[in-house]
Amino acid sequence: MSHLDRLRAVFRMALNLPPDADVDDLRYRAIPQWDSLAHMALVAAMEDEFSIMIDTDEMIDMSSFALAAELLEKHGVGAAAR
Numbered sequence: 001m002s003h004l005d006r007l008r009a010v011f012r013m014a015l016n017l018p019p020d021a022d023v024d025d026l027r028y029r030a031i032p033q034w035d036s037l038a039h040m041a042l043v044a045a046m047e048d049e050f051s052i053m054i055d056t057d058e059m060i061d062m063s064s065f066a067l068a069a070e071l072l073e074k075h076g077v078g079a080a081a082r
Helices: 003-014 036-049 056-061 065-074
Strands: none
Touching: 003 036, 003 065, 036 065, 056 065
């Protein structure tokens, strides 16, 4: 499973979305499920899944699935797959 597929699964789980939900274009607060509490749960789930530490600035800036994917690359997740 690619790091993006794993990230999609983390988003679906943390935001309590159906297994087939399309999250690639998801943005913070675009759906009721992604509120500030869910954002914290999402960050914690990403840290657990990918064994990374997300700092406060990164947490604040991570306002979409695409930015979350970029954050993983910044932390070296998936870089070896290129």
